[in-house]
Amino acid sequence: MKLSVVIVNYNVRFFLSQCLASVQKAAEGLDVEVFVVDNNSTDGSYAMLRDSFPWIKLIVNHENVGFSQANNQAIRQAKGEYVLLLNPDTIVQEDTFRKVIAFMDKHPKAGGLGVRMIDGSGKFLPESKRGFPTPKASFYKIFGFTRLFPHSAVFARYYLGHLPEDKTNRIDVLAGAFMLLRKETLDQIGLLDETFFMYGEDIDLSYRIQQAGYENYYFPETTIIHYKGESTRKGSFNYVRLFYKAMLIFVRKHYATSGAWLFSLMIRFAIFFRASLSLLKRSLQWLWKPLVDAVLMFAGFSWLVPAWEQIAHEPGYYPRDLLHTVIPIYVLLFVVTLMASGAYNRHWRIRGILRSWFTAALVLLVAYSLMGEAFRFSRAIVILAAGWGLIALLPARLVMAKLGWLNYPVGKGKSNRIVSVGSHEQIQKVKEVLAHQGNRFQWLGGVVLDEKDETGDTLGTLAQLQEIARINHVDEIVYCAEDVPAGEIIRSMVQASSQSVRFRIFNSEGGFFIASHSANDAGDLILFDINAISLPENRRRKRMLDMTVSLLGFILSPFILPFVHSKKFYFSNIFNVLKGNKTWVGYSSEETETDIELPVLLPGVLSCADSSRHWEGHVDVKKINTLYAKDYRILNDLEIIRRNISKLGNTKSYDTIPEE
Template identity: 40%
Template sequence: MRPIRLDHRKFHCSKLPFLSGRWKFQQSTYPVGWITGNPGDAPGAPGGPGRLVAECGRLIDAGRLRLPAPPAPAPRLRNADPTFPNPNPKPSKTPKTRKPFPHRLYLPPTQACPCLTVSVIIVNYNVRFFLEQCLHSLRAAARGLEVEAIVVDNNSTDGSPEYLKARFPELIYHVNTQNVGFAKACNQGLALASGEYILFLNPDTLLAEDTLHVCLDFFRRHPKAGGLGIRMIDGTGAFLRESKRSFPGPMTALYKLFGLSLLFPRSRSFGRYHLGHLSEHANWEVDVLAGAFMLIPRKVLDEVGSFDETFFMYGEDVDLSYRIQAAGYQNWYVAESSIIHFKGESTKRGSLNYVRLFYSAMNIFVRKHYGGTQARLFRASIHAAIGVRAALAAAAKFIRWIGLPIIDGILLLLSFWLVKELWTHYVRTDIVLPEALIRFSLPAYALAYIVTAYYAGLYDKIYRRGNLLRAAAFASLVLLAGYALLPEKLRFSRAILLFGALLSFVAIGTVRRILLSAGVLQRPAESADKPFVLVAAAPGEYGAVTTLLERHKRHQNIIGRVGGAPGEPGSVAGLAEVGSAVRALGAEELIFCAGSLSYKEIIAHTARLRSSVRLRYHAAGSDSVVGSDSKDSSGEALSIHEPLRLALPGPRRSKRLLDVALSAAFLLTLPLHLLAVRRPGSFAVRCAQVLLGRRTWVGYCLPPSGGLPPLRPGVLCPNGPGRALLPGLPAESLRQIDRWYARDFDAGQDLRIILKNYRWLGL
């Protein structure tokens, strides 16, 4: 006979049907107690459900268990199904003032009983696949513990709530209608939490099986510990220095600003902010806990308060760590277990927005906790850092988005001019080119080259040499074709165009290499877009990963399976030999499958294989593979869902090019369309809107949701004239049409839709 805990996490009316019409159990901070008996026993069995009902009656008669009368009107009842998501009723600050739901067993707060161990609070914003892998690792880490997970979604646009609720119905969800910031979202999750310990966890993390056990054991051994952080590595296996930090000060800010902390990372003085002189493999008392993993006892939070919502993002962890220390508690860095923190998934580091948010948070922290000369010096150093970092970020952004075409235009003009000078002085000395023609023609050819290169992908976010080669080829063809159509009086030399384009190709390529070396441009992965892949998995998991990669046309590149033990049938190597197998087989990517492999093993091998191969992660039973090759940039996520072509930059450019070309052609021939289209005045307005980028000729039937790429409002829908003229179609069918359109997008199909529904373009 085992005890039954009368709590929504352990006991449900569905296990005792004869109770389902009498009581439901309140979800509160206080469990309702323990009573002996087995839920599966017959009603009349000794110690069974009959005993349970009798004991409940005895407790009610003794005044130890209350059955409150139902208020009017009755609020929403909790479903008896244990898989039903939490409806997130807004609790009050103290359990004593919490209003119980009708017909629920409620234990007075004075009743002593065990409580939930850990409440995990995760704030999500547009990282559903990383969060899926995080939750699978949390399930493994929670074995043997009483753990609840609360996900607060900050108005994600990638369909995160719908995607995750279907896969993790046991979670508690809170969905915001706007991005309220990290601090406020954590406080919203804290209001729903009922654990003895609160873990604030980032969604782009993977926990080992022993992580929570190690941390809770550390708290039992250190009663003065008020907060705890963990050793973190990134997706490449590199140690993350922010795992252990000191409080920011004037000198640490200056050392960081002038780069001394990077030059001397292990110096006690210059590397003090990240405590580089302390070993990453030992436990240390530190000042600051990293917000990616903060485990704090509930009693400490009740004493010092939760996150300060003045901090929108960044700095709130430093502020809370400061208050924990000020209350007389200790903050600890624990190296007995490790987690993976991909970073870059919920943060775009190096951007102007990042600089503004980060240093504004530091400024708030200084005003709040420092005073006198120290505060003035600190603020001065922060303002200097803001100015320098903002200038660098602005320069990098200018070069990436505006400066690159300008630089390329200058290189093109210089190339054409140099070839013209060499050609007329050493090859065709008998010709004289009109100076006015040269001044007009060379800028026009340079502009045509840049526009063609843009649509060929030269200015994509990630630079690839293939894009440069394709852009140079297409641009040269466009220039030569356009030159052939010009009148004779506007031509001067095909050779100057051809050799000028070739010289500019070399010059642009050289400048791109310099900018890559300086870190201004984002460097692509060292391996190809479809690398050779090894999969570390059991046979069943290997088949699931193969199916997933097949959706993305990458299964042909799988070169073998790494088994758990050496000599395992069907494997090319054992897990212990994975490093040798990567080098021997020339693998460029390794996918770890958590299932037969433990997360602890995966994290250990991630650290050993640091930077030698691209690492990806997949949990058995999940529908995605995730990974990140840099802590400063977004990672890669592949899902079982078919990829959407409309999310790629190339198809989006071709769609925009078609919109611009058709709009310009319609406006130039507007009189011809006045009698052919309905509402010709509206048709002219639509042409202008599409040309200016406010609309697109073919758009979605409904506002984009569920992870569809954003799109301007459409004049037409993929199914034709739109919902206004086809009101009978249900919303679900229209959403499916939108998904098919985004998945199979083709500019030729857009053209066919426009021509087929030509007369409706004015509606």
């Protein structure tokens, strides 16, 4: 056996599918075995692997044991002369395996090898070649000197910025996304250190390879796509915690010896300082829009209270501490409701802002009517403040968009200018799917692979793609994975990356697009086979419906309870739905065999099969589940609830369809 490929998966089913498709092509004609270790994924990965990739060697864990331990499970079974640790959010070229194996065969002192990596926008990833995180190199990186002097041999030592990205060189650290290892080297130095749960294990292993007298190489003669951060999103608090914890483990293990304790102390301080800054930055990025709205709402209340005193009462009518006690509670309630209804999503719509405002205003008025006397000072001011929210919040967003602080409302700016690359059949399918999604776009045409395939409605060939993108001011290029070789996708992405074009890869067999638009953007995943219930706006609508029905069910319980069969669990269901443990309407779990993996839903108090007119004529529960997911409507949920008031005290939950 020449090569053993090891992939650890955790809830990245669709990226894994595309990765394995590229691995299968790269392995043609070679003696290769492929292991996939699944760390207790809950996104249908197991069923996908079983049905679509029966040729892999699958190891299933019933808990997330971490990256190092999962890799070690497969390495212990591997029979290859070389072992490749590969991330599931990568795509390799058709000739990648042949080239890296040939290089390793010619360099017996090479213990490990990494390749040139680009992100989903075609940009070079500097972690393709790294130096050891010595205290000095880590200090320069953590405090920003590496970014200021990206090509310095001193300040950019962490990313070896002085080494050209297109030349083969010896390096210190191999990137864990693509880590080719000589098996005899692993036998000598041992496997991955399982102290590292995620991050840092690649640095530790690279260090031990060099300590054993072997060499690590950066090999740019083949390039892979790494949808950076998809397995663990870079912007999350969990990423910060895991990454800096891994750096601390490495420092303690290799640099906390006598003579290096001062450096170790310094780097620990720097790590904690940078982690604090990162957490603060991410908090502010998430909180600044709610804070702006809170300030605007508080300003509105501050102006309305004295103004209404002058109009309806007399100065001093309201308590002086009103602005410091009661009103902040109303402002917080208003902003939290805006947040829950999706007002702070990255892609916003004017219609969505209006809907969020209406929901927040309604919740504010209902809350006012339910509060005690100490909190009810003036219904008129609350109504006027809600109106002020409408007048202030929408213009504020438009001003922030004009200043570049926010993206323009979806659907209100210019349409994306899109071309697709592939066969005529696949290009047409891409066009139909994009139209089905309902997003605004301007279809420019298709790009075929060869001149002989050109027709009157194509723009040109793949070789001309860079020029086509420039002349037509293309915003987005969609590659058809079944037609365009991975190597050609990578080559053209690199060529067009300087034009700020967005890229997506379309997999018609699996039924999805994958995309990632920058090194700091973890990427987008767009499903189209069953996508209505998966859409963020539908998720929000369903959640808001659940909360509204629960609140009304609680308020109107004296009138509803006489009709409920199991009164004991009626309030339990209300509170479980409010806490997000259940939804009022879920799938029916009576039929567990499904042709297509359905989007995950919370357990339902009621089943979508509980007599809705929308499903009349369908007796197959499997079809009803599919129709419910594919064509979700709030009115369907309301109708099911109205027809099944007697079942609102159900103790049985209709759960998501279980996997086999």
